[in-house]
Structures are given as C-alpha cells and as structure tokens.
Amino acid sequence: MRSGPAVGIRLAVALALAVSLAPSADAEPGAATGSISYQSRGGLITVQPKYAYLVKGPDTVTGNIVRRVVLSASELAPKLRTCATMMCGDGDMTEGLTIDLDAGARINYWFVAEGQRVQYSGTAEPSSLRLSSNTDQRVAGSWRLDARPAGGPQVQIEFDAPLLKVFARAH
Numbered sequence: 451m452r453s454g455p456a457v458g459i460r461l462a463v464a465l466a467l468a469v470s471l472a473p474s475a476d477a478e479p480g481a482a483t484g485s486i487s488y489q490s491r492g493g494l495i496t497v498q499p500k501y502a503y504l505v506k507g508p509d510t511v512t513g514n515i516v517r518r519v520v521l522s523a524s525e526l527a528p529k530l531r532t533c534a535t536m537m538c539g540d541g542d543m544t545e546g547l548t549i550d551l552d553a554g555a556r557i558n559y560w561f562v563a564e565g566q567r568v569q570y571s572g573t574a575e576p577s578s579l580r581l582s583s584n585t586d587q588r589v590a591g592s593w594r595l596d597a598r599p600a601g602g603p604q605v606q607i608e609f610d611a612p613l614l615k616v617f618a619r620a621h
Contacts, residue, residue: 479501521578
C-alpha cells in the first residue's frame with residue numbers, strides 16, 4: 451500500500467471534488483417562467499410554473515439513470531429532499547411538468563394540472579428544447595412545444611434548474 455504526500459493530496463482532491471459535485475442539502479430551487487396550456491374536456495387549463503428543480507436517479511421503466519427537470523407551480527423542494535425514491539416526488543406535484551432527459555432518443559414529459567385530475571404524458575423531439583446549461587449540476591434553457599395536434603399541451607417556458615437531489619432507487 452502506498453502512502454505519503456502524493457496519496458494524501460490525491461485523496462484530498464478527490465474528496466473536495468465529491469463534495470463540490472454533491473447537491474447541497476439546502477440548495478435553493480431554481481426559477482421557471484412562462485406557461486403550459488392544455489385543452490381539456492372541461493376547457494382550457496393554463497399552468498404557470500414558478501419553481502424549477504433538477505433531480506437525478508433511475509428511470510422507473512428501464513432503471514437507467516436520467517436527469518429529470520421538475521417545473522412546478524408550487525414549492526416542492528422540502529418534499530423532494532425527504533423523498534427516498536425518484537417516483538415519490540411525482541405524487542406531490544399538482545400542477546406542472548416533468549421533463550426526463552437521457553431516457554432515450556426523444557424527450558419524455560408528463561404534464562399535470564387540477565390536483566392531478568388532468569394528466570398527459572408524451573415524447574418530444576430534442577430540438578424543441580434549447581439548453582443554455584446542460585450539466586449534471588444544472589439544466590437551464592427554454593422549451594417550446596406544441597403538442598396540441600396530438601391532444602397534448604402547448605409549452606412556452608424558460609427555466610433554470612439546479613440539482614436538488616440524487617436518488618438511488620426508482621420506487
């Protein structure tokens with residue numbers, strides 16, 4: 451086993467890097483502006499997300515690690531911090547949208563409104579998402595999507611989502 455100053459320095463650098471890449475327990479939520487419109491049977495629904503979060507963990511279907519941008523009209527950071535699984539955070543979002551990155555050739559998304567009584571999930575071309583930051587620690591940019599011809603939402607949103615939590619389990 452090697453020891454000495456070089457090993458100590460490498461260990462200190464590795465530890466500092468691990469700490470700098472880990473999400474802060476008190477990381478502040480990011481911001482979202484814009485709107486998501488959805489034509490339901492009961493009429494037009496418009497959701498205006500204010501909060502943006504980035505979470506990372508295993509996809510519930512494939513088990514592959516994905517980055518999920520959570521855009522919510524209400525503050526979800528306290529709940530997301532206490533969740534043990536990736537799927538847990540979805541249960542408390544009553545109005546908003548999630549965007550799964552790294553899940554495949556297309557962007558997977560889920561829209562929810564009116565206390566989850568209205569839901570729509572779909573996929574979109576990656577070119578509809580314009581990112582100014584796309585790292586494991588932060589995803590920021592804009593999304594312009596018109597899924598109305600398929601019965602989906604129209605999305606016009608800007609967001610800046612810092613990493614809030616890394617999950618080890620899907621569910």
